[in-house]
Amino acid sequence: MKNIKVVIFFVLMCLLQLGAAGYLIYRHQTVVEFGMPYKFKCIFYDPVHPFQGRYLALNYPTAELKSQEKITGNTIYCIIDTDSAGYAYFKSVHLSAPPVENYITLQQPDFGFNDTGKKEIYLQPPFTKFYIDENMAPKAEKLVSQALNDSAEVWAEVQIRNGNYVLKDVKINDISVKKLVEK
Amino acid sequence: MQGFEKKLEEWVKAGLLTKNTADNLLAFESKNKDKNSSAAILIFSILGAILTALGISLLVAENWDRIPVLMKTVLAFVPLVVAQILAAVALFRFKNSMVWRESTGAFLSLSIGASLAVVGQIYQLQPSLAGFLLLWLVCAAPVMFILQSRTSWMLFTAGATWYCGLAGFSDSGFSVWHYIWMLIGSVVFMYRFVWNKNVHRAFSISSGWILALSLTIAPGFFSSRYEEWMLFVYLAMFQCFILLSLKPAFSVPEKWHAGFGNIGIAGVTFIALMQSYQKALRFTAENLFDVNHKFWASNEFWILLFFSLVYVGMVIYLLRKKEMSFAMFLFPVLSLLIFIAHYALQFSQIAINAGILLAAALYIQNGIKNNSLLKLNGGLLVISALILLRFFDYYISFTARGIAFLAIGMLFFMANRMLVRKEKMKSNEEH
Numbered sequence: 001m002k003n004i005k006v007v008i009f010f011v012l013m014c015l016l017q018l019g020a021a022g023y024l025i026y027r028h029q030t031v032v033e034f035g036m037p038y039k040f041k042c043i044f045y046d047p048v049h050p051f052q053g054r055y056l057a058l059n060y061p062t063a064e065l066k067s068q069e070k071i072t073g074n075t076i077y078c079i080i081d082t083d084s085a086g087y088a089y090f091k092s093v094h095l096s097a098p099p100v101e102n103y104i105t106l107q108q109p110d111f112g113f114n115d116t117g118k119k120e121i122y123l124q125p126p127f128t129k130f131y132i133d134e135n136m137a138p139k140a141e142k143l144v145s146q147a148l149n150d151s152a153e154v155w156a157e158v159q160i161r162n163g164n165y166v167l168k169d170v171k172i173n174d175i176s177v178k179k180l181v182e183k
Numbered sequence: 184m185q186g187f188e189k190k191l192e193e194w195v196k197a198g199l200l201t202k203n204t205a206d207n208l209l210a211f212e213s214k215n216k217d218k219n220s221s222a223a224i225l226i227f228s229i230l231g232a233i234l235t236a237l238g239i240s241l242l243v244a245e246n247w248d249r250i251p252v253l254m255k256t257v258l259a260f261v262p263l264v265v266a267q268i269l270a271a272v273a274l275f276r277f278k279n280s281m282v283w284r285e286s287t288g289a290f291l292s293l294s295i296g297a298s299l300a301v302v303g304q305i306y307q308l309q310p311s312l313a314g315f316l317l318l319w320l321v322c323a324a325p326v327m328f329i330l331q332s333r334t335s336w337m338l339f340t341a342g343a344t345w346y347c348g349l350a351g352f353s354d355s356g357f358s359v360w361h362y363i364w365m366l367i368g369s370v371v372f373m374y375r376f377v378w379n380k381n382v383h384r385a386f387s388i389s390s391g392w393i394l395a396l397s398l399t400i401a402p403g404f405f406s407s408r409y410e411e412w413m414l415f416v417y418l419a420m421f422q423c424f425i426l427l428s429l430k431p432a433f434s435v436p437e438k439w440h441a442g443f444g445n446i447g448i449a450g451v452t453f454i455a456l457m458q459s460y461q462k463a464l465r466f467t468a469e470n471l472f473d474v475n476h477k478f479w480a481s482n483e484f485w486i487l488l489f490f491s492l493v494y495v496g497m498v499i500y501l502l503r504k505k506e507m508s509f510a511m512f513l514f515p516v517l518s519l520l521i522f523i524a525h526y527a528l529q530f531s532q533i534a535i536n537a538g539i540l541l542a543a544a545l546y547i548q549n550g551i552k553n554n555s556l557l558k559l560n561g562g563l564l565v566i567s568a569l570i571l572l573r574f575f576d577y578y579i580s581f582t583a584r585g586i587a588f589l590a591i592g593m594l595f596f597m598a599n600r601m602l603v604r605k606e607k608m609k610s611n612e613e614h
Contacts, residue, residue: 006329010274013325014267017295020322021260021302028306107311107357131304166306 028166035161036102037168038080038088040125042156043148044170045141056130056140056170056177058156065090065123078123079103080160087155090123097163105163127158127167136181143180147172187212228282229334232290236262236297252305259301266294270330288332292339295322313349313357316342320361324368331376333386337393340369344397351404359404366401369394378436392442395424399446405482411470412483414454415518419490421450422514426497429506451513452539456568458521459535461528461576468524468531509545539569547598554606559598567591 040063044056065078080102081091097103106126113119132140147154157168170177191209194200200208239262250258270291273283296319302308303315320342327335343365350359376382377390402420406413427435428444458464478484498511516538524531543565550558570587573579579587 006274009325009329010271013329016325017263017267017298017322018260020295020318021263021298024299024302024308025256025306028308166308 027164031159031161031164031166032168035159035164035166038082038158038160039086039155040127040158041087042154042170044130044144044154056132056137058125058128058130058167058170060125060156062087063089063125065093066120067093067123076106076121076123077103077163078106088158090125093121093123101162102160103163104160104165125156125158127156127165130156130167130170130177132178132181136178139181140177143172143177225282225285228286229289232286233293236266236290236293239297255305256302259298259305262294263291263298266291270326274330284330285332285334288326288330288335289338291326291330292323292332292335295319295326311357313346316346316349317357317361320346320365324365327372333376333382333390336369336372336376336390339365340393340397343369344400347401347404362401362404366397369397377439382436384437387436387439388441391439392446395442395446398424399450402486405486407482409474409478409481409483411467412478412481412487414458414467414521416483416487416490417450418454418514418517419487419494421447421454423447423490423493423497425451425510425513426494426501429501429508429510448510451517452542452565455517455535455539455542456565456572458517459532459539459569460572461532464521464524464532464535465528467521468528471522472525509542536569536573539565543569551598551602551605554602554609556599556602559602560595563591563595563598 040060042058042060044058077094077097079091079094079098079100080088082088094103097105104126106123144154152173154170154172156170159166159168172180188209191200191205195202195205266287270287273280273287277283299315299318299322320339323335323339323342326332327339343362346357346365347359347362350357350361373390373394377387398420402416403413424443424447428440428447458467494514501507501511517535520531520534520538523534543562546558546562546565550556550560550562567588570591574584
């Protein structure tokens with residue numbers, strides 16, 4: 001009898017562990033299949049992390065939004081829209097989930113004070129890490145600084161649905177960074 | 184074991200042992216075999232498990248970009264599934280082998296983390312470290328209970344402390360209060376599998392230290408606006424640590440409380456020394472009363488209330504057991520003195536300084552009486568620290584400072600020499 005209990009608990013434990021990893025994949029897939037694609041203008045550099053290895057750290061200077069909205073909870077919701085040049089930006093901030101699909105959820109954004117002393121929250125896109133081959137990362141960093149000198153377009157391709165997002169690719173002049181560095 | 188059996192046979196043949204005694208000896212030894220089956224094997228199997236898990240993930244990472252996504256996903260699950268199978272083998276086939284349970288427990292705990300991390304990386308998910316750790320902790324919590332693995336417990340407790348720090352410090356949006364259920368899980372495991380069983384003494388000691396350290400690190404991350412009140416939270420907590428280490432009132436395994444006792448005493452001493460400094464004391468006393476109605480809802484208040492209640496309960500229990508000691512009342516006395524500082528700074532400062540001096544003197548006396556070099560030097564160290572700190576808030580001429588340090592140096596030499604001599608004489612008498 002006791003043995004059966006152990007078996008049940010053991011199986012539940014295994015399912016929980018497999019389920020956790022599976023859930024991450026499931027959430028990702030629904031965003032990829034049903035999400036709306038956006039292009040975020042970005043720049044990136046190449047930091048080194050002891051556990052995560054090398055990746056590209058992305059920055060989005062033009063997509064940011066400063067808002068004087070008063071935050072009560074930890075979570076806020078930002079609606080994404082596209083400008084005339086085809087790039088995405090943060091359009092508006094909401095304290096509860098808006099009734100549209102094109103928003104992302106942000107946790108505890110940074111805040112500061114503007115020139116007149118009013119408290120402001122800074123909203124930045126949260127997809128800041130693009131994992132890439134260890135040996136390619138420094139090369140990619142060089143590529144982007146070169147591209148920016150040549151005033152090329154660098155953007156991140158992101159798919160967004162109901163608060164969740166997937167960073168699909170980083171592109172320089174419509175060519176994937178991964179393909180560029182392999183040349 | 185085989186060598187032992189051979190020897191027994193030889194002894195029986197030589198007529199040194201009866202067959203009956205030899206059988207009894209053999210039965211006794213094999214019963215204790217698992218317990219004694221050398222800590223070395225245990226440690227090396229755990230180390231092996233950890234290194235294997237890390238090695239596999241590094242090897243896969245090296246060739247990562249050449250593998251298609253579906254294959255990558257399958258690979259991400261491999262360490263987890265292998266670890267689960269090994270854990271099942273340990274649980275149902277080698278249930279009584281501690282080596283199996285501990286090493287598969289460690290391997291499984293780490294594999295969960297590896298799998299989650301790799302999945303996150305394949306799909307370019309962007310979880311914060313706190314979110315990742317939380318998911319890992321939820322998945323790793325059952326491992327220690329089901330496999331009864333103490334190594335898993337250590338990993339879990341360390342992870343919980345790390346999570347607490349991340350959630351408390353960074354703006355990840357994850358609640359620091361999750362630490363509470365982790366702590367409860369950790370303590371329940373401790374109660375169930377460390378206190379009630381014959382565990383290795385080394386594990387008993389180290390697990391006490393780990394839990395005490397985790398508890399010491401955590402409260403700081405709960406602090407909100409009323410940082411000065413954190414002082415009392417820590418004071419109450421360290422006092423509880425000290426009470427816990429007062430043998431033999433609480434029936435805990437041998438040396439389990441060493442970590443609590445040492446951290447508790449060091450903590451209270453540190454706080455007292457800090458508050459013996461006039462400027463610090465004045466600052467604390469001023470800010471203590473700078474509270475509004477929100478204080479009653481703050482983390483500081485509730486945690487302080489919790490530890491105070493625990494403290495009162497423990498003291499009542501100890502008094503009923505006719506246990507009485509100076510160290511039982513450090514928290515109320517020191518708290519009262521810090522409160523009084525708001526009205527009578529000078530008095531309070533002198534009292535705190537005198538109190539530290541008295542406590543250190545008692546400690547030194549105790550050390551000499553019990554031949555404990557640690558206690559003796561600890562007491563002397565506290566006195567030196569006290570004198571050194573007084574140089575900061577009072578003008579004392581260099582000659583006087585020099586003489587003070589010379590005196591303390593001599594005291595260190597003489598006291599230690601005396602103790603060592605006493606020890607030697609005692610051992611000579613015994614021989």
